[in-house]
Amino acid sequence: MEPRPTVVPPPIQLRIADDIRMQIERGELTPGDSLPTLAELAERWSCSVGSARAAIALLKAQGLISSGRGKAPVVRVPPRKVIRSSERHQVEKDLAARPEAERAVVGEAETNLNMQISEQEFRSRYDQVEARAALADLFRIEPTDLVLRRRYDSTDRATGLLLSSSVSYMPVALVSPNPALLDEANEPWPGGTQHQLSTVGVEIMTIIDEVTARMPTTAEAQLWGLPDGVPLILCRRISLDANEKVVEVSDAEYPADRTELRFVTPLKPWPKRRSNGGKTSGRQGGRP
Amino acid sequence: MEPRPTVVPPPIQLRIADDIRMQIERGELTPGDSLPTLAELAERWSCSVGSARAAIALLKAQGLISSGRGKAPVVRVPPRKVIRSSERHQVEKDLAARPEAERAVVGEAETNLNMQISEQEFRSRYDQVEARAALADLFRIEPTDLVLRRRYDSTDRATGLLLSSSVSYMPVALVSPNPALLDEANEPWPGGTQHQLSTVGVEIMTIIDEVTARMPTTAEAQLWGLPDGVPLILCRRISLDANEKVVEVSDAEYPADRTELRFVTPLKPWPKRRSNGGKTSGRQGGRP
DNA sequence: GAGTGGTCTAGACCACTGT
DNA sequence: CAGTGGTCTAGACCACTCC
Numbered sequence: 135m136e137p138r139p140t141v142v143p144p145p146i147q148l149r150i151a152d153d154i155r156m157q158i159e160r161g162e163l164t165p166g167d168s169l170p171t172l173a174e175l176a177e178r179w180s181c182s183v184g185s186a187r188a189a190i191a192l193l194k195a196q197g198l199i200s201s202g203r204g205k206a207p208v209v210r211v212p213p214r215k216v217i218r219s220s221e222r223h224q225v226e227k228d229l230a231a232r233p234e235a236e237r238a239v240v241g242e243a244e245t246n247l248n249m250q251i252s253e254q255e256f257r258s259r260y261d262q263v264e265a266r267a268a269l270a271d272l273f274r275i276e277p278t279d280l281v282l283r284r285r286y287d288s289t290d291r292a293t294g295l296l297l298s299s300s301v302s303y304m305p306v307a308l309v310s311p312n313p314a315l316l317d318e319a320n321e322p323w324p325g326g327t328q329h330q331l332s333t334v335g336v337e338i339m340t341i342i343d344e345v346t347a348r349m350p351t352t353a354e355a356q357l358w359g360l361p362d363g364v365p366l367i368l369c370r371r372i373s374l375d376a377n378e379k380v381v382e383v384s385d386a387e388y389p390a391d392r393t394e395l396r397f398v399t400p401l402k403p404w405p406k407r408r409s410n411g412g413k414t415s416g417r418q419g420g421r422p
Numbered sequence: 423m424e425p426r427p428t429v430v431p432p433p434i435q436l437r438i439a440d441d442i443r444m445q446i447e448r449g450e451l452t453p454g455d456s457l458p459t460l461a462e463l464a465e466r467w468s469c470s471v472g473s474a475r476a477a478i479a480l481l482k483a484q485g486l487i488s489s490g491r492g493k494a495p496v497v498r499v500p501p502r503k504v505i506r507s508s509e510r511h512q513v514e515k516d517l518a519a520r521p522e523a524e525r526a527v528v529g530e531a532e533t534n535l536n537m538q539i540s541e542q543e544f545r546s547r548y549d550q551v552e553a554r555a556a557l558a559d560l561f562r563i564e565p566t567d568l569v570l571r572r573r574y575d576s577t578d579r580a581t582g583l584l585l586s587s588s589v590s591y592m593p594v595a596l597v598s599p600n601p602a603l604l605d606e607a608n609e610p611w612p613g614g615t616q617h618q619l620s621t622v623g624v625e626i627m628t629i630i631d632e633v634t635a636r637m638p639t640t641a642e643a644q645l646w647g648l649p650d651g652v653p654l655i656l657c658r659r660i661s662l663d664a665n666e667k668v669v670e671v672s673d674a675e676y677p678a679d680r681t682e683l684r685f686v687t688p689l690k691p692w693p694k695r696r697s698n699g700g701k702t703s704g705r706q707g708g709r710p
Numbered sequence: 711g712a713g714t715g716g717t718c719t720a721g722a723c724c725a726c727t728g729t
Numbered sequence: 730c731a732g733t734g735g736t737c738t739a740g741a742c743c744a745c746t747c748c
Contacts, residue, residue: 145736171715173714182738192640195483196637197637202716203714203744204746220685224689339688340689342685346678346681352439367634391636394633395634397508399512399687400627401511404518404519434717461733471719471734472717473719490726492733
């Protein structure tokens with residue numbers, strides 16, 4: 135009944151895994167190094183090969199090592215991270231107000247750094263679906279109202295793996311004044327979504343990014359070519375106009391091992407009269 | 423040599439796991455439901471118990487189910503997410519410019535919603551350490567220069583589990599004009615970091631949040647009480663003054679299943695003369 | 711071909727959950 | 730107490746890598 139603090143030694147798998155993890159943290163094993171083979175581990179710890187394998191599996195699930203048939207497990211080399219910055223929001227807005235010639239030049243391309251555009255295969259698919267509860271709520275429309283769904287993804291021509299993937303939703307009623315917006319044949323649209331919306335009189339004034347993460351399913355891990363133990367970062371972007379009305383919602387996914395999202399928040403200056411350039415005012419309050 | 427497209431049936435573990443995952447996605451199994459026992463699965467798929475267990479282990483690593491000794495695995499119930507919004511940055515800045523009486527009231531407390539303050543145990547530890555390469559780079563100081571390291575965490579008194587955890591760094595040279603800032607006994611400081619910095623003449627004008635995610639180590643999962651298959655969200659916050667000088671760096675971790683980070687980006691309006699309220703200008707460009 | 715890890719089996723023991 | 734999943738063992742077979 136009472137939570138007995140019995141001193142049970144942790145399972146052998148954990149002890150092995152922990153030992154290896156500490157070797158990595160201490161730098162005795164560096165990225166790229168090979169680990170001992172399962173048989174060696176089993177002998178060194180006088181346990182079965184199965185237990186050694188379980189230890190390795192744990193480290194794989196934590197994203198620390200990679201392994202495959204025929205060769206010893208390897209300390210994973212963290213890939214260089216691609217930075218996706220929220221400053222792009224303003225850049226795209228500015229671009230939308232420029233003349234067409236300029237917009238056409240600064241194409242979509244740059245959204246995917248680190249790789250030649252010619253090595254990527256882009257796809258965009260448009261269709262119209264019912265808003266359903268969640269989206270209807272955001273757009274303040276009826277659940278049965280139609281939204282334009284635009285799915286974008288690009289894959290690496292060489293490997294067939296996903297490089298980026300996102301879905302965007304806009305109420306059909308909002309964009310239908312310009313029928314060109316409903317046709318995927320017009321992709322890639324020079325100037326991007328913000329310019330598209332400008333053609334129906336919409337100016338985006340605020341963008342909200344909602345970020346979380348989860349593990350990929352087996353299928354997702356395969357599509358992205360994700361090693362074990364790498365989470366997916368989920369980012370929902372909500373665009374508002376001057377009246378705080380939601381005009382676009384977009385969901386994007388990023389592999390966490392090669393992605394860093396960057397958000398820049400400018401702060402308003404303090405009111406003028408408080409110059410406060412002085413040295414110190416000392417401790418000014420605190421617990422009563 | 424040639425990549426032979428042999429049609430090998432996927433391993434049993436994967437077929438079982440996939441079947442269960444699809445049942446969850448179709449709604450035939452809803453959060454809280456119990457799964458078949460290992461023995462049942464083994465019989466239904468005519469495989470060994472070990473393979474059934476491997477399937478369950480995979481689903482656990484994907485964060486879809488929970489299991490423990492003595493009872494059948496259960497479809498995981500996603501916890502309600504705590505929203506952490508970047509709008510707090512401005513709120514804290516405004517607060518720092520208010521008189522002390524006001525600052526004292528609107529204490530730190532609210533940073534941890536969803537729980538009485540009395541149920542939490544706060545800890546703050548200050549020390550001074552060498553900047554090392556990474557931080558020295560950011561602060562543009564020497565690697566051997568000292569930085570003030572402030573570690574904050576709060577734990578649930580009842581369960582002993584971590585509720586929040588962060589570390590903050592500031593160059594000692596920057597804050598030392600006000601010695602009160604070097605002493606952890608002055609925590610919690612009414613008005614927070616932004617007010618603390620104001621006492622040495624620093625006004626933060628820009629905050630950059632860098633977000634990524636990774637799987638927790640075994641120890642981290644235990645500290646936070648994380649179930650298997652839940653990533654940690656990492657957020658590094660860099661604060662700049664009016665000269666774009668880095669004045670503070672802080673690293674925070676959040677359990678991904680309970681956390682949503684929200685970033686609000688206000689956009690500058692288009693130049694006046696372009697009213698563009700009109701209907702449509704049609705398709706205006708595109709691929710040459 | 712020798713050695714590797716991945717899959718799978720069968721069975722033992724233990725810790726924990728329910729009734 | 731019976732039944733459950735967690736740990737661990739020992740061994741078979743296969744796919745793959747490297748020499």
